[in-house]
Amino acid sequence: MFKKPLSNLKTSAPLRSSDRRKLKQRVITSFNISAEDGDLLVPDGLQSEKFSTHLEEPGVVYLSSSGDPLWFTIGKGSEDLIPTTYTLWKKSDLLPFVSTPSAVIPILTGGADLMIPGVVHHTPSIAAGQLVSIRMYTRKDQVPHISVPLAVGRMALPSDQLADGGAEKGKAVHVLQVWKDHLWDLGSKPDVPESEVIQIKQGSFESEEDIEDGPAPEGSDQSNPVADAGSETLQREEDLPQAPETPTTTDQSISYTPAETSELLLKSLVQAIASLLSPAPSSTFPIPATLFYTNYILPSRPAFPTYVLPPASLKIDLESDSSDSDRPYIDPQEINIKASNHKSLTTFLKGADKQGLITTKALQKHSQQTDLLITAVASTHPLVLGHRRYPSVRDIEQKAAKKAEKEEKEKEAGSQQQLELIELWKPHISTVNLFKGIGADPKRLYTPSEVRSLLFDYFDTHSLVNAHDKAYINLDSVLLDCITSKSSSKPKGKGAGLEPPSVEFMKRDELVKQVISKMQAWYEVRAPGKDVVQKKGTLKPVQVVIKIRQGRKASTLITGFEPFPVVSGEEMAEDLRKTCAGATSVSPVAGKPAGSGFEVLVQGKQGPAVLEYLISKGIPKRWIEVSDLVGKK
Template sequence: MVRGNIESASCGKGNLKTSAPLRSSDRRKLKQRIESTFGLSSEDGDILVPDGILSLKFSTHLNEPGVAYLSPEGDPIWFTVGRGSDELIPTIYTLWKKQEILPFLSTPAAVIPVLVGGADLMIPGVVHHTPSLVEGQLVAIRQYTRENESDVLSPSLAVGRMALPSDQLRDGGKEKGKAVYVVHTWKDRLWEMGSKPDVPEGSTLDQRDDGNENAIEGAKPATPPPKSQALSYTPQETTNLLLKSLLQAISTTVSSLPPSSFPIPSTLLYTNHILPSRPAFPTLVLPPSALPPTTAEEEEEEENKPHIDPSELSIKSSNHKSLTSFLKSAEKQGLLTLKSPPKHSNSPDILITSINGSHPLVADHQAYVTVGDLEKTAAKRAKKEEREKEEEKRGRGEVGVRELWKPHLGSLDLFEGLGGSKTALYTLPEIKTLLNTYIASKNLVNQNDQAYINLDDLLYSCVSSKTKGSSKPSKAGGGGGEEEAAPMMKFMKRDELTGRVTEKMQSWYEVRVEGREVVRKKGPLKPIQVTIKVRQGRKASTLIVGFEPFLVVEAEEMAEELRRVCAGSTSVSPIAGKPAGSGVEVLVQGKQAKAVTEYLVGKGIPKNWIQVSGK
């Protein structure tokens, strides 16, 4: 799917190239192309192809090349995708500036989250469309709602290509199928690259956008209602649809509730079960009586029926006017049983004590796509995108950890003699470089065995000096007596020399996390300890300590995530046997070393800084 390619390309770290400003000549050519293709004036061209426009090359997950053009502020305004394709596609940002450059279709509000979630626009989801659209034509998709007895269209919220000519949406079209192949939507990853402003206000069907005399006036419903009346349900039709919503709820969500969930307050049943069970496309479930007469052939064409926003289906719009009256009517039909709230209760809600899942109306009920179904799809998509963003954020690089050493006491003179600084922090490679340069300049490589370095007075003074806190001189590898160290040999291997020098220095460490200030602290950095312990017989648990210095892990957040991942209890407490302020330990029930390691690595902590024991 083309839109999926754009999404992955727009934010994939390895697929984006560095943006670069267009040369003046290239910008003029791009402006001329856009003015010619979309019939724009030179003034509009300057708005939609501004000075300072940037180009950004990308490749999709299918290795299709593409180019995105960004405004000087960083908003994506045009893009192309596909090998050999030079078709310029306007983004949502561009359409919000100049709505009329693309013809459009409208769709109910409930469909928009589905499109944002990655779906194409289906034929039954089309409410209005600009006439005379051809297959493959670029179109915008706008949201249709009813507000204050007026038909309202939002600004464009999606861009795509017509899957079929528009006359097939009205005359002899397929009963099912796709109307538009969606390429780009509001809130997708291409849109997320920009400034993400609020959606502008919509416009009513009986008004014209400034400078856009045909976009609304020329639009027409797939099956127009009579001009003398607005398309809506009668109170009885609304009552019938709410009853169907109750039947849908009983046959799905309510029937799966445990007995302990009853009694249910009426407002909870209505809010949590009936409203989400309303049909997403009500007119496909119950055509409104306000429709003009149709022929038998037209009645068979489901997609020709216009759509009413399911949010219009409410108790206040029904015959009953109150939820209590609606539920008492359902009780008379034997669908549920009710009882009044306790006298001492402050709640006026009547209570539903049971439902009749075997009622003939429930058994005969034909399931349909509900508002809740669309919301769940959109929520899953949003959660997936959030997870992908988090993974991408983590994938931008591991937590940067560097061990550092600073000249201290016995090593101060050495670093002065090596030509280094007494106050600088050094990495291990930098220390090796200083030592190797000094060794080469003083010709200290042992002639008999070049694996060894002869120690001159400067080197010998450093490595033989007392370590902080020790009353004995340092001993050569394996040498020395019990009471008093034997004199050191004045040669040692190169790596051993480096190790001896760092022993005489002060340990530091540095932690780098993208978007935060670099943290440098005195003292050695210890790996995170993940320890499996068996307590109370054979009951195992996993303890995690020492994660605080790595900056990216919070104890409570880790406990909550591991509770979900490991499906077991977790807790956070001070480290046992340590003074206050020494940090906390996170305990996870069971042997969960693998899950804990994967969680920490996923946060960006290098695996070599995670130490597992007790397995």
């Protein structure tokens, strides 16, 4: 939901004590927590701020005094409070949770929802639509750990459908907010707290027996996220072998033996030589052993180890077509030197040297170098030539990094192109004397908020606030002359020449509206890389009209784009000709005097495509009006 920057951010306003107490009571009631926890999660100094998502959904975020987003709502007038990851780090058991392997977390931060095969385990009896947190599952020294909540979302289906064959594919959780998204970026961005050791208690997990007693029962759907963790998940290069489309059962009691870990480390070394080191120039060497291990071997570990080497304890029949249904997911982090037979990096590298895979240089007795040096790799070794590449940890991380970089560039491009449109007002005729009386410059342009502020100051300094009702303002001669002044043209018809009715006071907001209505409308357009444009008149939205022309043919007409200096008529016509794959043209607006502007015609009903194009050029959506005069046939 927050994979793109928030828009229309309003200035944050401190929450009144009474509103803060109401919010705290809502949290206590909705999440069944104590008053002490309520004070922790709804602290003093809370501020509220309105925003819109990139999908134009309105929302409100509640910020701590330090600026951390703690709660938010989505939807106009919504009362549905949603905690952020900042709040869940304060009380991690606020919501029921589902856990997922570490390889899925970068995919969630990229904007994907959590798919059913990506769920390792979950707290029981979660209803569809219920708020849940998402935690990362890992194993450290054979002990299962879960992180603090890294995302919050709503269950897409009841939790009982995640097991017993109830569902095999599809979404498990619709993600609402995730660590490192643009809402999280509003805050202080602290380091992630330490993970917790999973304490197995009766009823704690839907499939706790799977953690303690071995393989999950047939039909269990605690799956490895090989292909279905998200629509963008693990799209590999064509030359990489594909993991099976249907992910497999995860069992936290299954792990590799030291001998199997050693074999996987050797495969990681071979992959590093084949894909990273063979193409490297000779100047890359020598490489100290620690850097060689950190920069080449560890990133080349298989992202999904059991598809490269199934643990022997599972007794998988590799010739069977159904062998994938028995494969667990094992975290690549478990593949390390300490878990292998070698125990020492030097021992492992010297063994690889004896096999002829690498060439090492022994340490000199009096050298300051403490690390073994790798001076060359054997690109033509039979193991390297016969190696079949697999998706590695590095592949997955690069994919996530490229996606994040692409989104960042799109964000920067959007911010560079975005127009800033400001409505302004200038003192005119009767309001000139008012602004002189206020002590303001009658020749400059003002925003509506500036006019309001000047008037409010005038009301206070001249003691014009009604003593009986502060919503009303007593009118002095300056204000009275302004709002009762006649138009410069002579009145006509019945009532012409009559004196305006006497007015002694007026509601504050109505008075401000009256003053602004008698001012002259202007607007200002700020476009990146262009001079600021100020023009007299009311700024009107770009008109995109779909109507029938020339018999029964529908066409899309775009007019009123001249005030928005991001695209010319000719450029728009050429761009839309390619985008819509249809004929386009530019001509003066029909039926209007010369110089009234141009209209761009696009063949066909192209309203959505034109809207998307104008927004991509930086014109805010609220300044575009699309009208379909044809209607659906």
